[in-house]
Amino acid sequence: AQSVTQLDSQVPVFEEAPVELRCNYSSSVSVYLFWYVQYPNQGLQLLLKYLSGSTLVESINGFEAEFNKSQTSFHLRKPSVHISDTAEYFCAVEGGSEKLVFGKGTKLTVNP
Amino acid sequence: GAVVSQHPSWVICKSGTSVKIECRSLDFQATTMFWYRQFPKQSLMLMATSNEGSKATYEQGVEKDKFLINHASLTLSTLTVTSAHPEDSSFYICSARSAGGRYNEQFFGPGTRLTVL
Numbered sequence: 001a002q003s004v005t006q007l008d009s010q011v012p013v014f015e016e017a018p019v020e021l022r023c024n025y026s027s028s029v030s031v032y033l034f035w036y037v038q039y040p041n042q043g044l045q046l047l048l049k050y051l052s053g054s055t056l057v058e059s060i061n062g063f064e065a066e067f068n069k070s071q072t073s074f075h076l077r078k079p080s081v082h083i084s085d086t087a088e089y090f091c092a093v094e095g096g097s098e099k100l101v102f103g104k105g106t107k108l109t110v111n112p
Numbered sequence: 113g114a115v116v117s118q119h120p121s122w123v124i125c126k127s128g129t130s131v132k133i134e135c136r137s138l139d140f141q142a143t144t145m146f147w148y149r150q151f152p153k154q155s156l157m158l159m160a161t162s163n164e165g166s167k168a169t170y171e172q173g174v175e176k177d178k179f180l181i182n183h184a185s186l187t188l189s190t191l192t193v194t195s196a197h198p199e200d201s202s203f204y205i206c207s208a209r210s211a212g213g214r215y216n217e218q219f220f221g222p223g224t225r226l227t228v229l
Binding site: 036042043045046090099101103104 | 222
């Protein structure tokens with residue numbers, strides 16, 4: 001079975017500051033890793049994913065995440081955030097059963 | 113990208129009534145659909161997995177007789193909450209995946225907020 005731990009439930013930052021949202025996972029098998037974003041009262045949108053290959057993956061809106069197998073981590077980073085990045089971010093893992101296991105989410109609030 | 117819709121987006125019902133939520137893949141054939149439940153300020157919990165034309169597979173602790181799932185076509189799955197009670201109030205989200213299994217992305221619907229009075 002897999003599990004996901006998002007270490008921070010809330011992360012407040014100022015606009016244009018860098019941010020890191022932490023995610024650690026546990027699995028006995030190789031995994032696929034995902035970050036999803038959820039805006040208020042909406043469903044989830046895929047932000048980025050790691051399936052194989054390069055351990056650094058990027059999204060089209062400036063986020064990146066690095067798969068670190070030794071530390072079982074998949075932290076999400078952005079060098080400069082915008083007000084529009086305010087949302088809930090979920091880390092998820094898939095361990096071969098086609099089922100996604102989600103972390104509890106991190107609420108990112110970007111203040112002016 | 114692929115679009116998944118849910119209907120209704122929100123519903124309020126009286127305790128004891130049944131509510132049906134539809135999940136549609138609008139521009140692709142979804143061989144597998146997933147139903148999740150999200151409590152306020154918490155994560156998504158997988159309720160069940162349904163494959164077109166076969167019975168849904170429920171996660172441990174989910175009452176199959178209370179949460180009826182039908183995946184009658186490659187573009188439609190329904191979740192019926194039978195004899196709803198206030199504790200069933202939640203945000204229900206579906207996702208859909210095309211053939212190819214875990215190599216293909218799951219696309220999520222916008223969710224349905226159920227409030228049982």
